[in-house]
Amino acid sequence: MTRFAATFAKPRTALIAFITAGDGDTAANLDALVAGGADVIELGMPFTDPMADGPAIQAANLRSLAKGTTTADIFAMAAAFRARHAEVPLVLMGYANPMTVRGADWFAAECAKAGVDGIICVDIPSEEDAELGPSLRTAGVDLIRLATPTTDPARLPAALEGAGGFLYYVSVAGITGLQQAAQASIEEAVARLKAATDLPVAVGFGVRTPKQAAQIARVADGVVVGSAFIDIIAEHGDAAAPHVEAFTRSLADAIHGAKEIAA
Amino acid sequence: MTASQTLPNSLRTGPDDRGHFGQFGGRYVAETLMPLILDLEREYRRAQADPAFKAEFDDLLKNYVGRPSPLWLARRLTDHLGGGKIYLKREDLNHTGAHKINNCIGQILLAKRMGKQKIIAETGAGQHGVATATVAALFGLPCTIFMGAVDVARQQPNVFRMKLLGAEVVAVESGAKTLKDAMNEALRHWVANVHDTFYIIGTVAGPHPYPELVRDFQSVIGDEAKAQILEAEGRLPDMLIAPVGGGSNAIGLFHPFLDDAGVEIVGVEAAGEGLDGKHAASLAGGRPGILHGNKTYLLQDEDGQITEAHSISAGLDYPGIGPEHSWLHDIGRVRYEPVTDAEALASFQKLTQLEGIIPALESAHAIAAAERIAPTLGKDKIIIVNCSGRGDKDIFTVAEALGVEL
Numbered sequence: 001m002t003r004f005a006a007t008f009a010k011p012r013t014a015l016i017a018f019i020t021a022g023d024g025d026t027a028a029n030l031d032a033l034v035a036g037g038a039d040v041i042e043l044g045m046p047f048t049d050p051m052a053d054g055p056a057i058q059a060a061n062l063r064s065l066a067k068g069t070t071t072a073d074i075f076a077m078a079a080a081f082r083a084r085h086a087e088v089p090l091v092l093m094g095y096a097n098p099m100t101v102r103g104a105d106w107f108a109a110e111c112a113k114a115g116v117d118g119i120i121c122v123d124i125p126s127e128e129d130a131e132l133g134p135s136l137r138t139a140g141v142d143l144i145r146l147a148t149p150t151t152d153p154a155r156l157p158a159a160l161e162g163a164g165g166f167l168y169y170v171s172v173a174g175i176t177g178l179q180q181a182a183q184a185s186i187e188e189a190v191a192r193l194k195a196a197t198d199l200p201v202a203v204g205f206g207v208r209t210p211k212q213a214a215q216i217a218r219v220a221d222g223v224v225v226g227s228a229f230i231d232i233i234a235e236h237g238d239a240a241a242p243h244v245e246a247f248t249r250s251l252a253d254a255i256h257g258a259k260e261i262a263a
Numbered sequence: 264m265t266a267s268q269t270l271p272n273s274l275r276t277g278p279d280d281r282g283h284f285g286q287f288g289g290r291y292v293a294e295t296l297m298p299l300i301l302d303l304e305r306e307y308r309r310a311q312a313d314p315a316f317k318a319e320f321d322d323l324l325k326n327y328v329g330r331p332s333p334l335w336l337a338r339r340l341t342d343h344l345g346g347g348k349i350y351l352k353r354e355d356l357n358h359t360g361a362h363k364i365n366n367c368i369g370q371i372l373l374a375k376r377m378g379k380q381k382i383i384a385e386t387g388a389g390q391h392g393v394a395t396a397t398v399a400a401l402f403g404l405p406c407t408i409f410m411g412a413v414d415v416a417r418q419q420p421n422v423f424r425m426k427l428l429g430a431e432v433v434a435v436e437s438g439a440k441t442l443k444d445a446m447n448e449a450l451r452h453w454v455a456n457v458h459d460t461f462y463i464i465g466t467v468a469g470p471h472p473y474p475e476l477v478r479d480f481q482s483v484i485g486d487e488a489k490a491q492i493l494e495a496e497g498r499l500p501d502m503l504i505a506p507v508g509g510g511s512n513a514i515g516l517f518h519p520f521l522d523d524a525g526v527e528i529v530g531v532e533a534a535g536e537g538l539d540g541k542h543a544a545s546l547a548g549g550r551p552g553i554l555h556g557n558k559t560y561l562l563q564d565e566d567g568q569i570t571e572a573h574s575i576s577a578g579l580d581y582p583g584i585g586p587e588h589s590w591l592h593d594i595g596r597v598r599y600e601p602v603t604d605a606e607a608l609a610s611f612q613k614l615t616q617l618e619g620i621i622p623a624l625e626s627a628h629a630i631a632a633a634e635r636i637a638p639t640l641g642k643d644k645i646i647i648v649n650c651s652g653r654g655d656k657d658i659f660t661v662a663e664a665l666g667v668e669l
């Protein structure tokens with residue numbers, strides 16, 4: 001069973017936590033996420049031009065790059081994480097250019113070697129799958145696809161072609177960290193997506209509080225929280241880990257119990 | 264030879280139906296934008312098939328923009344250089360002072376067809392911003408222009424023009440605060456407002472179908488130039504020269520001539536302080552990569568991080584280039600040459616003094632290349648240089664570079 005399959009087989013909604021690699025003390029923050037109860041880790045690969053990100057994650061990208069974070073550093077962080085945490089699925093999330101610059105085969109092989117389970121590439125839609133998808137699938141790394149409020153039913157099968165791991169529903173048409181979507185629209189979308197795929201469906205963008213997360217967790221298989229962690233790291237810098245852990249726990253408690261409360 | 268013939272093995276048939284020119288181009292955008300881009304393509308195909316669309320476009324170009332723009336034989340410049348005969352395609356005489364308006368007219372007509380109520384655009388020099396604000400005023404649509412904070416500072420007259428035209432100008436503070444960052448911010452805004460907003464991209468870059476449709480709207484430059492040179496000289500030119508930022512004025516001039524094997528074609532990249540210093544020459548100094556929706560040559564480091572471009576000319580200060588140029592470069596149909604800030608500054612002054620034409624700094628790069636090449640050609644040779652815009656917007660930058668206080 002893959003790490004994703006094992007995680008989503010549990011009878012509870014998964015907390016999927018995003019932080020940017022190289023922003024703050026990444027190893028300590030990753031451990032804090034796991035200790036606090038995160039089920040899946042998304043590690044952001046910093047990019048100079050994070051077009052889909054709001055101010056918080058943009059700033060995290062720039063802080064990381066200003067410290068000199070390289071792709072080699074990120075794979076080293078990933079491999080070290082895998083050595084410490086054998087079970088927790090690890091996803092690299094980022095933009096096409098850093099992922100493809102040395103060739104998709106190179107990137108896929110490095111992911112496999114470092115124990116990375118999945119990739120989210122913001123700017124490679126299914127239409128350009130050839131850029132990265134075949135290499136990842138050959139290497140046994142899942143390509144996690146995004147669906148959005150603008151993904152109409154006609155396009156959904158194409159968007160799901162070749163997808164793995166879980167389906168990431170971006171609940172707002174927008175950038176990270178700003179608006180939040182109405183619960184009703186999320187519920188409608190998750191139901192529609194679950195009818196179209198057997199993949200677990202995770203919901204993200206704009207989720208900041210345990211209360212919001214718990215609401216979404218009633219219907220989704222996973223809830224993604226990103227900018228709220230980035231804000232904590234921005235505030236506390238290299239000493240953020242205890243704060244990250246405490247916030248993770250508050251989210252995990254809210255999310256993990258949500259389905260039983262609803263039932 | 265007819266104005267626009269397409270041969271079976273033509274170089275003018277691209278992109279393919281997925282928006283690729285060879286390995287370049289494509290649609291590398293967030294899923295949120297993908298449905299919109301597919302919509303835009305469908306609407307563009309319908310517009311292409313609709314004679315009323317072309318009629319309205321042609322009418323606006325003629326009566327609003329003032330086309331055709333003249334093809335001016337630059338006699339004094341030609342005599343001074345003592346070689347090939349230099350013609351200037353006078354895009355500087357268009358309404359708003361550059362070629363940018365051609366594309367804006369086409370795109371706002373598409374926006375109208377699609378029922379979009381708001382217009383956004385990115386701008387570097389401010390020429391595209393002014394052209395966009397202009398068509399938005401003409402069509403009565405609210406308009407927001409994203410412009411890097413550095414460019415806002417160095418292109419004040421254009422910022423004020425945009426505001427007079429009723430546009431909101433957003434000074435972008437992220438990254439290097441120039442054109443690339445303005446485009447990032449425009450894309451961010453667009454993603455959040457796709458339902459009612461049309462993004463008028465200012466050059467032949469971005470996701471498919473933008474590189475294609477911008478090229479098509481700008482090809483009026485080359486179509487006119489071809490007819491004009493046939494009328495003036497009875498034959499095709501030996502060479503075309505145009506400056507390349509994203510590459511819209513250049514592809515507009517080049518495209519109708521791509522299948523004319525006897526026409527040598529030269530694109531001019533901004534070499535800034537020189538190719539071993541800070542520059543904006545993505546073909547000479549970059550490698551293929553993915554940014555802003557397309558695959559193309561980019562200035563980047565070994566990890567694929569985009570490096571900052573530099574040019575004295577804000578309109579050329581971009582670390583990428585349109586994908587069709589990357590392809591034309593790789594297949595060798597177009598030769599791309601670098602021109603430095605210093606060379607462009609010298610040519611800016613030379614053209615002003617010899618012809619009474621103050622060119623945009625962007626256009627001055629092409630003039631500089633012509634100065635380099637013309638003396639090596641016989642007097643019977645004909646060169647068409649794209650004077651893509653007028654230089655009024657640049658007088659502050661030039662004054663500063665020359666150490667003159669205004």
Ligand SMILES: Cc1ncc(COP(=O)(O)O)c(C=O)c1O
Binds near residue numbers: 507508625
């Ligand atoms: C006068 C002029 N020429 C050239 C350019 C460069 O753009 P492109 O390469 O798309 O023609 C600009 C851009 O602002 C411009 O204002």
